[in-house]
Amino acid sequence: AQSVTQLGSHVSVSEGALVLLRCNYSSSVPPYLFWYVQYPNQGLQLLLKYTSAATLVKGINGFEAEFKKSETSFHLTKPSAHMSDAAEYFCAVSEGTGNQFYFGTGTSLTVIP
Amino acid sequence: GAVVSQHPSRVICKSGTSVKIECRSLDFQATTMFWYRQFPKKSLMLMATSNEGSKATYEQGVEKDKFLINHASLTLSTLTVTSAHPEDSSFYICSAIELSDSPLHFGNGTRLTVT
Numbered sequence: 001a002q003s004v005t006q007l008g009s010h011v012s013v014s015e016g017a018l019v020l021l022r023c024n025y026s027s028s029v030p031p032y033l034f035w036y037v038q039y040p041n042q043g044l045q046l047l048l049k050y051t052s053a054a055t056l057v058k059g060i061n062g063f064e065a066e067f068k069k070s071e072t073s074f075h076l077t078k079p080s081a082h083m084s085d086a087a088e089y090f091c092a093v094s095e096g097t098g099n100q101f102y103f104g105t106g107t108s109l110t111v112i113p
Numbered sequence: 114g115a116v117v118s119q120h121p122s123r124v125i126c127k128s129g130t131s132v133k134i135e136c137r138s139l140d141f142q143a144t145t146m147f148w149y150r151q152f153p154k155k156s157l158m159l160m161a162t163s164n165e166g167s168k169a170t171y172e173q174g175v176e177k178d179k180f181l182i183n184h185a186s187l188t189l190s191t192l193t194v195t196s197a198h199p200e201d202s203s204f205y206i207c208s209a210i211e212l213s214d215s216p217l218h219f220g221n222g223t224r225l226t227v228t
Contacts (some may be wrong), residue, residue, distance in 0.1 A: 032187075032216070034216055036217075036219070041204075041222065041224065042222060043117075043119065043206050043219035043220050043222045043223050044157075044206070044208075044217075044219040045219070046216050046217075048219070049216050089137040090156065090157070092217075100159075100162070101147070101159075101217055103156050103157050104156065105155070105156040106155075111155050
């Protein structure tokens with residue numbers, strides 16, 4: 001069985017500060033990992049994905065995530081937060097079969113001016 | 114990039130009526146489509162998985178007779194909320210996947226309010 005844990009349902013950072021959103025997963029097979037962002041009253045937009053290639057994945061809007069198998073983690077980072085980064089972020093894992101995606105409970109990011 | 118169009122974005126209906134939500138993949142053929150429900154400040158709850166031409170697979174606790182899913186083609190899936198009640202008010206999001214190792218592409222969601 002697969003699952004995703006996002007530590008911290010709310011994260012606040014100052015504008016310009018480092019953003020770190022945590023995601024740990026459990027999977028019995030090599031996982032496919034994803035980060036999505038959701039703005040109010042909208043669907044989810046893919047930020048980045050890991051599908052067994054390079055462990056450091058770069059995504060849109062300056063975000064990146066590193067797959068660490070030993071820690072079963074896929075934390076999302078951005079060096080310098082921007083006001084427009086304020087949103088809900090979801091980590092997801094799948095087996096790559098297209099049949100099931102498991103989402104974390106989400107982390108709400110607030111950026112303080 | 115892959116685009117999923119969901120319509121309507123917002124709908125208000127009276128208790129007892131039915132509402133149909135459409136989900137279309139605009140520039141790719143979706144082998145599988147998923148329907149999610151999202152409660153305020155909560156994560157996404159998978160309701161059902163649908164494959165073109167076959168019956169949808171519903172998650173435990175989701176009433177298949179209430180939430181009718183039709184996946185008539187590789188680019189269109191519909192969710193019909195039948196005999197809607199106020200507790201069905203929620204944000205419904207569809208997503209589609211093209212290949213087995215590709216990410217989910219999401220529609221922009223439908224805000225359903227049942228009065």
